[in-house]
Amino acid sequence: METISIGQYDLIYNVFSFTFAAMMAATLFFWFGRSQVSDAYKTAMTVTGLVTFVAAYHYLRISQSWAEAYTAANGVVTASPIGFNDAYRYVDWFLTVPLLLVELILVMGLSRKETSSKAIRLGLLAALMVGLGYPGEIADAASGRWLWGGLSMIPFLWIVYELFVGLSRSVAQQPESARGLVKAAIWVTVLSWSFYPVVFFAGAVGLEGTTALTVVQVGYTIADLVAKAGFGVLIFLIAVRKSEADMGRAQTA
Amino acid sequence: METISIGQYDLIYNVFSFTFAAMMAATLFFWFGRSQVSDAYKTAMTVTGLVTFVAAYHYLRISQSWAEAYTAANGVVTASPIGFNDAYRYVDWFLTVPLLLVELILVMGLSRKETSSKAIRLGLLAALMVGLGYPGEIADAASGRWLWGGLSMIPFLWIVYELFVGLSRSVAQQPESARGLVKAAIWVTVLSWSFYPVVFFAGAVGLEGTTALTVVQVGYTIADLVAKAGFGVLIFLIAVRKSEADMGRAQTA
Numbered sequence: 001m002e003t004i005s006i007g008q009y010d011l012i013y014n015v016f017s018f019t020f021a022a023m024m025a026a027t028l029f030f031w032f033g034r035s036q037v038s039d040a041y042k043t044a045m046t047v048t049g050l051v052t053f054v055a056a057y058h059y060l061r062i063s064q065s066w067a068e069a070y071t072a073a074n075g076v077v078t079a080s081p082i083g084f085n086d087a088y089r090y091v092d093w094f095l096t097v098p099l100l101l102v103e104l105i106l107v108m109g110l111s112r113k114e115t116s117s118k119a120i121r122l123g124l125l126a127a128l129m130v131g132l133g134y135p136g137e138i139a140d141a142a143s144g145r146w147l148w149g150g151l152s153m154i155p156f157l158w159i160v161y162e163l164f165v166g167l168s169r170s171v172a173q174q175p176e177s178a179r180g181l182v183k184a185a186i187w188v189t190v191l192s193w194s195f196y197p198v199v200f201f202a203g204a205v206g207l208e209g210t211t212a213l214t215v216v217q218v219g220y221t222i223a224d225l226v227a228k229a230g231f232g233v234l235i236f237l238i239a240v241r242k243s244e245a246d247m248g249r250a251q252t253a
Numbered sequence: 254m255e256t257i258s259i260g261q262y263d264l265i266y267n268v269f270s271f272t273f274a275a276m277m278a279a280t281l282f283f284w285f286g287r288s289q290v291s292d293a294y295k296t297a298m299t300v301t302g303l304v305t306f307v308a309a310y311h312y313l314r315i316s317q318s319w320a321e322a323y324t325a326a327n328g329v330v331t332a333s334p335i336g337f338n339d340a341y342r343y344v345d346w347f348l349t350v351p352l353l354l355v356e357l358i359l360v361m362g363l364s365r366k367e368t369s370s371k372a373i374r375l376g377l378l379a380a381l382m383v384g385l386g387y388p389g390e391i392a393d394a395a396s397g398r399w400l401w402g403g404l405s406m407i408p409f410l411w412i413v414y415e416l417f418v419g420l421s422r423s424v425a426q427q428p429e430s431a432r433g434l435v436k437a438a439i440w441v442t443v444l445s446w447s448f449y450p451v452v453f454f455a456g457a458v459g460l461e462g463t464t465a466l467t468v469v470q471v472g473y474t475i476a477d478l479v480a481k482a483g484f485g486v487l488i489f490l491i492a493v494r495k496s497e498a499d500m501g502r503a504q505t506a
Contacts, residue, residue: 010338010340012344014336014338014340014341014344016340017314017344018344018347018348019309021307021311021345021348022307022345023305023309024306024307025303025306025348028298028299028302028303028306029303032284032287032295032299033296033299034293035287036292036295038294072335073334073335074334075336201410222363227400
Protein backbone atom coordinates (compact mmCIF):
# COMPACT_ATOMS: atom_id res chain seq x y z
CA MET A 1 0.00 0.00 0.00
CA GLU A 2 1.23 3.45 -0.93
CA THR A 3 2.48 5.47 2.02
CA ILE A 4 2.95 9.21 2.28
CA SER A 5 4.70 11.19 5.00
CA ILE A 6 2.56 13.25 7.36
CA GLY A 7 4.43 16.36 6.23
CA GLN A 8 3.54 15.74 2.55
CA TYR A 9 -0.04 14.80 3.41
CA ASP A 10 -0.53 17.96 5.49
CA LEU A 11 1.18 20.20 2.95
CA ILE A 12 -1.12 19.03 0.14
CA TYR A 13 -4.23 19.29 2.36
CA ASN A 14 -3.32 22.82 3.46
CA VAL A 15 -2.52 23.91 -0.08
CA PHE A 16 -5.98 22.69 -1.20
CA SER A 17 -7.69 24.47 1.70
CA PHE A 18 -5.73 27.67 1.00
CA THR A 19 -6.73 27.52 -2.65
CA PHE A 20 -10.42 27.11 -1.86
CA ALA A 21 -10.23 30.25 0.34
CA ALA A 22 -8.20 32.18 -2.25
CA MET A 23 -10.56 31.25 -5.12
CA MET A 24 -13.67 32.25 -3.10
CA ALA A 25 -12.01 35.55 -2.12
CA ALA A 26 -11.08 36.18 -5.76
CA THR A 27 -14.65 35.38 -6.88
CA LEU A 28 -16.18 37.93 -4.52
CA PHE A 29 -13.54 40.50 -5.49
CA PHE A 30 -14.42 40.10 -9.19
CA TRP A 31 -18.18 40.19 -8.64
CA PHE A 32 -17.94 43.31 -6.44
CA GLY A 33 -15.75 44.74 -9.20
CA ARG A 34 -18.69 44.56 -11.64
CA SER A 35 -20.06 47.80 -10.10
CA GLN A 36 -16.73 49.57 -10.73
CA VAL A 37 -16.57 49.02 -14.51
CA SER A 38 -18.76 50.36 -17.31
CA ASP A 39 -21.59 48.25 -18.77
CA ALA A 40 -19.42 47.06 -21.67
CA TYR A 41 -17.13 45.09 -19.28
CA LYS A 42 -19.66 43.78 -16.74
CA THR A 43 -20.02 40.42 -18.52
CA ALA A 44 -16.24 40.02 -18.54
CA MET A 45 -16.21 40.53 -14.74
CA THR A 46 -19.11 38.09 -14.28
CA VAL A 47 -17.25 35.41 -16.25
CA THR A 48 -13.96 36.14 -14.45
CA GLY A 49 -15.71 35.48 -11.13
CA LEU A 50 -17.43 32.36 -12.51
CA VAL A 51 -14.06 30.82 -13.33
CA THR A 52 -12.74 31.25 -9.77
CA PHE A 53 -16.14 30.23 -8.32
CA VAL A 54 -16.13 26.94 -10.24
CA ALA A 55 -12.48 26.43 -9.22
CA ALA A 56 -13.38 27.10 -5.55
CA TYR A 57 -16.11 24.45 -5.75
CA HIS A 58 -13.67 21.94 -7.22
CA TYR A 59 -10.96 22.69 -4.64
CA LEU A 60 -13.51 22.09 -1.88
CA ARG A 61 -14.32 18.71 -3.47
CA ILE A 62 -10.62 17.97 -4.06
CA SER A 63 -9.76 18.71 -0.41
CA GLN A 64 -12.66 16.51 0.79
CA SER A 65 -11.55 13.71 -1.56
CA TRP A 66 -7.96 14.11 -0.30
CA ALA A 67 -9.12 13.88 3.33
CA GLU A 68 -11.12 10.71 2.54
CA ALA A 69 -8.30 9.08 0.54
CA TYR A 70 -6.01 8.85 3.57
CA THR A 71 -6.43 8.25 7.28
CA ALA A 72 -4.16 10.38 9.44
CA ALA A 73 -3.99 9.20 13.03
CA ASN A 74 -1.25 9.37 15.68
CA GLY A 75 1.13 10.99 13.21
CA VAL A 76 0.89 8.14 10.68
CA VAL A 77 -0.86 8.46 7.32
CA THR A 78 -2.39 5.37 5.71
CA ALA A 79 -4.11 5.23 2.32
CA SER A 80 -7.81 4.41 2.73
CA PRO A 81 -9.64 2.05 0.32
CA ILE A 82 -11.35 5.10 -1.21
CA GLY A 83 -8.93 6.54 -3.77
CA PHE A 84 -8.23 10.21 -4.44
CA ASN A 85 -10.43 11.54 -7.24
CA ASP A 86 -8.03 13.47 -9.43
CA ALA A 87 -10.66 13.79 -12.18
CA TYR A 88 -12.10 16.86 -10.41
CA ARG A 89 -9.23 18.81 -11.98
CA TYR A 90 -10.19 17.82 -15.53
CA VAL A 91 -13.87 18.45 -14.87
CA ASP A 92 -12.88 21.90 -13.61
CA TRP A 93 -10.60 22.69 -16.54
CA PHE A 94 -13.21 21.49 -19.07
CA LEU A 95 -15.47 24.27 -17.78
CA THR A 96 -13.04 27.00 -16.69
CA VAL A 97 -10.35 26.95 -19.40
CA PRO A 98 -12.74 27.88 -22.25
CA LEU A 99 -14.22 30.57 -19.95
CA LEU A 100 -10.73 32.02 -19.28
CA LEU A 101 -10.35 32.68 -23.01
CA VAL A 102 -13.89 34.09 -23.15
CA GLU A 103 -13.14 36.61 -20.35
CA LEU A 104 -10.02 37.80 -22.22
CA ILE A 105 -11.95 38.20 -25.47
CA LEU A 106 -14.83 40.00 -23.69
CA VAL A 107 -12.58 42.53 -21.94
CA MET A 108 -10.87 43.38 -25.24
CA GLY A 109 -14.16 44.80 -26.50
CA LEU A 110 -13.94 43.56 -30.10
CA SER A 111 -16.78 43.83 -32.58
CA ARG A 112 -19.78 41.64 -31.84
CA LYS A 113 -18.96 39.37 -34.80
CA GLU A 114 -15.30 38.97 -33.85
CA THR A 115 -16.21 38.37 -30.20
CA SER A 116 -18.55 35.49 -30.97
CA SER A 117 -16.36 33.86 -33.63
CA LYS A 118 -13.21 34.06 -31.48
CA ALA A 119 -15.03 32.96 -28.29
CA ILE A 120 -16.53 29.91 -30.01
CA ARG A 121 -13.32 28.90 -31.81
CA LEU A 122 -10.96 29.38 -28.85
CA GLY A 123 -13.49 27.94 -26.38
CA LEU A 124 -13.87 24.74 -28.43
CA LEU A 125 -10.10 24.42 -28.87
CA ALA A 126 -9.63 24.76 -25.09
CA ALA A 127 -12.28 22.12 -24.36
CA LEU A 128 -10.65 19.83 -26.93
CA MET A 129 -7.22 20.40 -25.32
CA VAL A 130 -8.51 19.38 -21.86
CA GLY A 131 -10.58 16.48 -23.24
CA LEU A 132 -7.58 15.00 -25.07
CA GLY A 133 -5.35 15.33 -22.00
CA TYR A 134 -7.56 13.26 -19.69
CA PRO A 135 -7.08 9.78 -21.28
CA GLY A 136 -3.33 10.44 -20.97
CA GLU A 137 -3.63 11.38 -17.30
CA ILE A 138 -5.35 8.07 -16.44
CA ALA A 139 -3.29 5.93 -18.88
CA ASP A 140 -1.46 3.01 -17.25
CA ALA A 141 1.49 3.08 -19.65
CA ALA A 142 3.80 6.02 -20.34
CA SER A 143 3.06 5.55 -24.07
CA GLY A 144 -0.60 6.47 -23.44
CA ARG A 145 0.50 9.63 -21.65
CA TRP A 146 2.75 10.60 -24.56
CA LEU A 147 0.07 9.85 -27.18
CA TRP A 148 -2.83 11.76 -25.61
CA GLY A 149 -0.58 14.48 -24.20
CA GLY A 150 0.90 14.96 -27.67
CA LEU A 151 -2.56 15.20 -29.26
CA SER A 152 -3.60 17.69 -26.59
CA MET A 153 -0.64 19.90 -27.53
CA ILE A 154 -2.12 20.52 -31.01
CA PRO A 155 -5.08 22.63 -29.81
CA PHE A 156 -2.78 24.16 -27.15
CA LEU A 157 -0.31 25.44 -29.77
CA TRP A 158 -3.18 26.59 -31.98
CA ILE A 159 -4.51 28.67 -29.03
CA VAL A 160 -1.04 30.15 -28.40
CA TYR A 161 -0.81 31.08 -32.10
CA GLU A 162 -4.25 32.72 -32.00
CA LEU A 163 -3.38 34.67 -28.85
CA PHE A 164 -0.13 36.10 -30.19
CA VAL A 165 -0.96 36.48 -33.87
CA GLY A 166 -4.78 36.61 -34.06
CA LEU A 167 -5.13 39.04 -31.17
CA SER A 168 -2.10 41.23 -31.90
CA ARG A 169 -4.05 43.61 -34.17
CA SER A 170 -6.73 43.92 -31.49
CA VAL A 171 -4.08 44.75 -28.86
CA ALA A 172 -3.00 47.77 -30.91
CA GLN A 173 -6.60 49.05 -30.80
CA GLN A 174 -6.73 49.06 -26.99
CA PRO A 175 -6.51 52.42 -25.16
CA GLU A 176 -2.89 53.19 -24.31
CA SER A 177 -3.47 52.97 -20.55
CA ALA A 178 -4.63 49.32 -20.92
CA ARG A 179 -2.31 48.06 -23.68
CA GLY A 180 0.50 46.90 -21.37
CA LEU A 181 -1.98 45.07 -19.15
CA VAL A 182 -3.60 43.28 -22.14
CA LYS A 183 -0.16 42.13 -23.29
CA ALA A 184 0.58 40.98 -19.73
CA ALA A 185 -2.72 39.04 -19.65
CA ILE A 186 -1.79 37.22 -22.89
CA TRP A 187 1.68 36.38 -21.54
CA VAL A 188 0.27 35.20 -18.18
CA THR A 189 -2.11 32.91 -20.09
CA VAL A 190 0.62 31.37 -22.25
CA LEU A 191 3.20 31.04 -19.44
CA SER A 192 0.84 29.70 -16.76
CA TRP A 193 -0.75 27.28 -19.24
CA SER A 194 2.70 26.04 -20.30
CA PHE A 195 3.22 24.87 -16.74
CA TYR A 196 0.45 22.23 -17.03
CA PRO A 197 2.13 20.14 -19.79
CA VAL A 198 5.40 20.28 -17.79
CA VAL A 199 3.64 18.71 -14.79
CA PHE A 200 1.72 16.34 -17.09
CA PHE A 201 4.79 14.98 -18.88
CA ALA A 202 6.69 14.67 -15.58
CA GLY A 203 4.52 11.55 -15.15
CA ALA A 204 5.66 10.21 -18.53
CA VAL A 205 9.41 10.54 -17.87
CA GLY A 206 9.16 8.30 -14.82
CA LEU A 207 8.68 10.78 -11.98
CA GLU A 208 6.92 8.57 -9.44
CA GLY A 209 6.15 8.06 -5.77
CA THR A 210 4.90 10.47 -3.13
CA THR A 211 7.42 13.22 -3.92
CA ALA A 212 6.11 13.22 -7.50
CA LEU A 213 2.55 13.24 -6.16
CA THR A 214 3.36 16.28 -4.01
CA VAL A 215 5.06 18.10 -6.90
CA VAL A 216 2.13 17.37 -9.24
CA GLN A 217 -0.59 18.42 -6.78
CA VAL A 218 1.17 21.56 -5.54
CA GLY A 219 2.33 22.39 -9.09
CA TYR A 220 -1.15 22.17 -10.67
CA THR A 221 -2.55 24.21 -7.78
CA ILE A 222 -0.06 27.08 -8.13
CA ALA A 223 -0.69 27.10 -11.91
CA ASP A 224 -4.47 27.29 -11.25
CA LEU A 225 -4.01 30.20 -8.82
CA VAL A 226 -1.94 32.18 -11.33
CA ALA A 227 -4.04 31.29 -14.40
CA LYS A 228 -7.42 32.01 -12.72
CA ALA A 229 -7.10 34.40 -9.76
CA GLY A 230 -3.93 36.26 -10.84
CA PHE A 231 -5.14 36.47 -14.46
CA GLY A 232 -8.54 37.68 -13.19
CA VAL A 233 -6.94 40.61 -11.36
CA LEU A 234 -5.39 41.66 -14.69
CA ILE A 235 -8.80 41.39 -16.39
CA PHE A 236 -10.29 43.61 -13.62
CA LEU A 237 -7.52 46.23 -14.01
CA ILE A 238 -7.97 46.22 -17.82
CA ALA A 239 -11.74 46.68 -17.40
CA VAL A 240 -11.21 49.60 -14.96
CA ARG A 241 -8.68 51.37 -17.22
CA LYS A 242 -10.85 50.89 -20.32
CA SER A 243 -13.93 52.15 -18.46
CA GLU A 244 -11.97 55.30 -17.51
CA ALA A 245 -10.70 55.72 -21.08
CA ASP A 246 -14.27 55.34 -22.48
CA MET A 247 -15.57 57.96 -19.99
CA GLY A 248 -12.72 60.33 -20.90
CA ARG A 249 -13.58 59.97 -24.60
CA ALA A 250 -17.28 60.55 -23.87
CA GLN A 251 -16.51 63.77 -21.95
CA THR A 252 -14.19 65.25 -24.56
CA ALA A 253 -16.47 64.24 -27.45
CA MET B 254 -1.62 11.11 25.94
CA GLU B 255 -2.08 14.84 26.26
CA THR B 256 -4.97 15.88 28.49
CA ILE B 257 -6.66 19.23 28.76
CA SER B 258 -9.15 20.43 31.37
CA ILE B 259 -12.76 20.71 30.29
CA GLY B 260 -12.65 24.43 31.20
CA GLN B 261 -9.70 25.08 28.87
CA TYR B 262 -11.19 22.94 26.11
CA ASP B 263 -14.52 24.76 26.26
CA LEU B 264 -12.90 28.20 26.51
CA ILE B 265 -10.86 27.65 23.35
CA TYR B 266 -13.81 26.14 21.46
CA ASN B 267 -16.07 29.05 22.40
CA VAL B 268 -13.42 31.64 21.51
CA PHE B 269 -13.12 30.05 18.03
CA SER B 270 -16.89 30.00 17.56
CA PHE B 271 -17.17 33.64 18.74
CA THR B 272 -14.45 34.66 16.29
CA PHE B 273 -16.17 32.99 13.33
CA ALA B 274 -19.34 34.97 14.14
CA ALA B 275 -17.42 38.23 14.69
CA MET B 276 -15.45 37.88 11.43
CA MET B 277 -18.61 37.13 9.39
CA ALA B 278 -20.38 40.11 10.99
CA ALA B 279 -17.38 42.33 10.22
CA THR B 280 -17.33 41.05 6.62
CA LEU B 281 -20.97 41.99 6.02
CA PHE B 282 -20.46 45.38 7.70
CA PHE B 283 -17.53 46.19 5.38
CA TRP B 284 -19.31 45.03 2.22
CA PHE B 285 -22.46 47.01 3.07
CA GLY B 286 -20.09 49.93 3.68
CA ARG B 287 -18.99 49.88 0.02
CA SER B 288 -22.14 51.77 -0.96
CA GLN B 289 -21.41 54.52 1.61
CA VAL B 290 -17.99 55.52 0.26
CA SER B 291 -17.05 57.16 -3.03
CA ASP B 292 -15.81 55.10 -6.00
CA ALA B 293 -12.14 55.72 -5.13
CA TYR B 294 -12.45 53.72 -1.88
CA LYS B 295 -14.76 50.88 -2.97
CA THR B 296 -11.89 48.48 -3.72
CA ALA B 297 -10.42 49.20 -0.25
CA MET B 298 -13.76 48.21 1.34
CA THR B 299 -14.00 45.08 -0.86
CA VAL B 300 -10.53 43.96 0.26
CA THR B 301 -11.23 44.83 3.92
CA GLY B 302 -14.24 42.49 3.79
CA LEU B 303 -12.25 39.79 1.98
CA VAL B 304 -9.72 39.69 4.84
CA THR B 305 -12.40 39.04 7.48
CA PHE B 306 -14.23 36.67 5.10
CA VAL B 307 -11.13 34.51 4.64
CA ALA B 308 -10.51 34.68 8.42
CA ALA B 309 -14.13 33.60 9.10
CA TYR B 310 -13.66 30.58 6.81
CA HIS B 311 -10.48 29.60 8.64
CA TYR B 312 -12.02 30.03 12.11
CA LEU B 313 -14.85 27.73 11.01
CA ARG B 314 -12.24 25.15 9.92
CA ILE B 315 -10.18 25.73 13.09
CA SER B 316 -13.20 25.19 15.34
CA GLN B 317 -14.11 22.00 13.43
CA SER B 318 -10.53 20.75 13.69
CA TRP B 319 -10.52 21.57 17.42
CA ALA B 320 -13.75 19.61 17.94
CA GLU B 321 -12.28 16.58 16.09
CA ALA B 322 -8.94 16.74 17.94
CA TYR B 323 -10.50 15.98 21.34
CA THR B 324 -13.29 13.82 22.66
CA ALA B 325 -15.28 15.40 25.48
CA ALA B 326 -17.39 12.85 27.37
CA ASN B 327 -18.59 12.64 30.98
CA GLY B 328 -16.72 15.80 31.88
CA VAL B 329 -13.35 14.40 30.76
CA VAL B 330 -11.50 15.61 27.64
CA THR B 331 -9.21 13.17 25.85
CA ALA B 332 -7.07 13.91 22.80
CA SER B 333 -8.34 11.97 19.76
CA PRO B 334 -5.92 10.31 17.31
CA ILE B 335 -6.65 13.10 14.80
CA GLY B 336 -4.44 16.04 15.77
CA PHE B 337 -5.42 19.72 15.77
CA ASN B 338 -4.48 21.36 12.45
CA ASP B 339 -2.78 24.57 13.56
CA ALA B 340 -1.58 25.21 10.00
CA TYR B 341 -4.95 26.82 9.16
CA ARG B 342 -3.60 29.93 10.93
CA TYR B 343 -0.56 30.18 8.67
CA VAL B 344 -2.61 29.43 5.58
CA ASP B 345 -4.93 32.25 6.64
CA TRP B 346 -2.13 34.70 7.37
CA PHE B 347 -0.39 33.91 4.09
CA LEU B 348 -3.48 35.24 2.30
CA THR B 349 -4.83 37.90 4.69
CA VAL B 350 -1.68 39.64 5.97
CA PRO B 351 -0.61 40.88 2.50
CA LEU B 352 -4.24 41.96 1.89
CA LEU B 353 -4.26 43.95 5.17
CA LEU B 354 -1.39 46.08 3.86
CA VAL B 355 -3.14 46.37 0.48
CA GLU B 356 -6.32 47.75 2.10
CA LEU B 357 -4.28 50.39 3.99
CA ILE B 358 -2.46 51.43 0.81
CA LEU B 359 -5.72 51.53 -1.18
CA VAL B 360 -7.55 53.73 1.33
CA MET B 361 -4.65 56.22 1.36
CA GLY B 362 -5.41 57.03 -2.28
CA LEU B 363 -1.81 57.34 -3.52
CA SER B 364 -0.89 57.71 -7.19
CA ARG B 365 -1.45 54.63 -9.35
CA LYS B 366 2.30 54.01 -9.61
CA GLU B 367 2.91 54.34 -5.86
CA THR B 368 -0.12 52.17 -5.07
CA SER B 369 1.06 49.27 -7.22
CA SER B 370 4.74 49.47 -6.21
CA LYS B 371 3.94 49.71 -2.47
CA ALA B 372 1.23 47.04 -2.63
CA ILE B 373 3.52 44.57 -4.42
CA ARG B 374 6.56 45.28 -2.19
CA LEU B 375 4.71 45.22 1.15
CA GLY B 376 2.51 42.29 0.07
CA LEU B 377 5.55 40.16 -0.84
CA LEU B 378 7.32 41.10 2.42
CA ALA B 379 4.23 40.09 4.41
CA ALA B 380 3.96 36.73 2.59
CA LEU B 381 7.69 36.15 3.20
CA MET B 382 7.26 36.99 6.91
CA VAL B 383 4.45 34.41 7.31
CA GLY B 384 6.22 31.81 5.15
CA LEU B 385 9.43 32.05 7.23
CA GLY B 386 7.49 31.76 10.50
CA TYR B 387 5.81 28.43 9.67
CA PRO B 388 8.89 26.12 9.78
CA GLY B 389 9.58 27.63 13.24
CA GLU B 390 6.04 26.95 14.43
CA ILE B 391 6.28 23.24 13.55
CA ALA B 392 9.96 22.84 14.62
CA ASP B 393 10.56 20.19 17.27
CA ALA B 394 13.49 21.99 18.90
CA ALA B 395 13.47 25.50 20.41
CA SER B 396 16.51 26.32 18.23
CA GLY B 397 14.39 25.89 15.09
CA ARG B 398 11.80 28.26 16.53
CA TRP B 399 14.50 30.87 17.24
CA LEU B 400 16.08 30.48 13.78
CA TRP B 401 12.94 30.75 11.64
CA GLY B 402 11.30 33.24 13.98
CA GLY B 403 14.43 35.39 13.79
CA LEU B 404 14.45 35.25 9.97
CA SER B 405 10.77 36.12 9.92
CA MET B 406 11.50 39.26 11.98
CA ILE B 407 13.58 40.73 9.10
CA PRO B 408 10.61 41.29 6.72
CA PHE B 409 8.52 42.27 9.78
CA LEU B 410 10.91 45.08 10.76
CA TRP B 411 11.19 46.15 7.10
CA ILE B 412 7.38 46.48 6.95
CA VAL B 413 7.35 48.50 10.20
CA TYR B 414 10.02 50.81 8.74
CA GLU B 415 8.02 51.24 5.51
CA LEU B 416 4.84 51.98 7.45
CA PHE B 417 6.39 54.67 9.65
CA VAL B 418 8.96 56.19 7.29
CA GLY B 419 7.77 55.31 3.77
CA LEU B 420 4.14 56.24 4.42
CA SER B 421 4.77 59.32 6.63
CA ARG B 422 4.87 61.75 3.68
CA SER B 423 1.61 60.24 2.38
CA VAL B 424 0.00 60.70 5.82
CA ALA B 425 0.65 64.46 5.60
CA GLN B 426 -1.25 64.53 2.27
CA GLN B 427 -4.43 63.04 3.79
CA PRO B 428 -7.38 65.38 4.46
CA GLU B 429 -7.18 66.73 8.01
CA SER B 430 -10.35 64.93 9.14
CA ALA B 431 -8.78 61.55 8.27
CA ARG B 432 -5.15 62.12 9.29
CA GLY B 433 -5.55 61.01 12.91
CA LEU B 434 -7.38 57.85 11.80
CA VAL B 435 -4.68 56.96 9.26
CA LYS B 436 -2.02 57.34 11.97
CA ALA B 437 -4.16 55.17 14.26
CA ALA B 438 -4.46 52.51 11.53
CA ILE B 439 -0.65 52.39 11.16
CA TRP B 440 -0.22 52.10 14.94
CA VAL B 441 -2.90 49.40 15.23
CA THR B 442 -1.08 47.44 12.50
CA VAL B 443 2.32 47.66 14.19
CA LEU B 444 1.03 47.01 17.74
CA SER B 445 -1.36 44.17 16.91
CA TRP B 446 1.25 42.52 14.64
CA SER B 447 3.86 42.78 17.43
CA PHE B 448 1.66 40.54 19.52
CA TYR B 449 2.17 37.56 17.18
CA PRO B 450 5.96 37.23 17.73
CA VAL B 451 5.36 37.50 21.51
CA VAL B 452 3.02 34.48 21.36
CA PHE B 453 5.37 32.74 18.87
CA PHE B 454 8.50 33.09 21.03
CA ALA B 455 6.57 32.07 24.17
CA GLY B 456 6.96 28.56 22.72
CA ALA B 457 10.75 29.00 22.47
CA VAL B 458 11.30 30.11 26.08
CA GLY B 459 9.82 26.88 27.39
CA LEU B 460 6.16 27.78 27.88
CA GLU B 461 4.55 24.34 27.56
CA GLY B 462 1.52 22.24 28.39
CA THR B 463 -2.16 23.02 28.18
CA THR B 464 -1.92 26.44 29.84
CA ALA B 465 0.55 27.46 27.11
CA LEU B 466 -1.79 25.97 24.48
CA THR B 467 -4.66 28.05 25.86
CA VAL B 468 -2.54 31.25 25.97
CA VAL B 469 -1.33 30.70 22.40
CA GLN B 470 -4.77 29.91 20.91
CA VAL B 471 -6.64 32.69 22.73
CA GLY B 472 -3.71 35.11 22.19
CA TYR B 473 -3.51 34.58 18.41
CA THR B 474 -7.31 34.87 18.19
CA ILE B 475 -7.48 38.22 20.01
CA ALA B 476 -4.64 39.53 17.83
CA ASP B 477 -6.55 38.38 14.70
CA LEU B 478 -9.72 40.16 15.86
CA VAL B 479 -7.87 43.46 16.47
CA ALA B 480 -5.68 43.28 13.34
CA LYS B 481 -8.51 42.31 10.95
CA ALA B 482 -11.94 43.40 12.25
CA GLY B 483 -10.82 46.32 14.46
CA PHE B 484 -8.37 47.55 11.82
CA GLY B 485 -11.10 47.21 9.19
CA VAL B 486 -13.41 49.54 11.12
CA LEU B 487 -10.65 52.18 10.99
CA ILE B 488 -10.30 51.64 7.21
CA PHE B 489 -14.07 52.13 6.84
CA LEU B 490 -14.01 55.36 8.91
CA ILE B 491 -11.06 56.69 6.88
CA ALA B 492 -12.90 55.90 3.63
CA VAL B 493 -16.05 57.70 4.88
CA ARG B 494 -14.12 60.82 6.01
CA LYS B 495 -12.13 60.96 2.77
CA SER B 496 -15.30 60.54 0.69
CA GLU B 497 -16.82 63.50 2.56
CA ALA B 498 -13.64 65.58 2.10
CA ASP B 499 -13.57 64.78 -1.66
CA MET B 500 -17.23 65.83 -1.99
CA GLY B 501 -16.54 69.06 -0.07
CA ARG B 502 -13.68 69.89 -2.41
CA ALA B 503 -15.84 69.14 -5.45
CA GLN B 504 -18.57 71.50 -4.16
CA THR B 505 -16.23 74.42 -3.45
CA ALA B 506 -14.32 73.96 -6.70
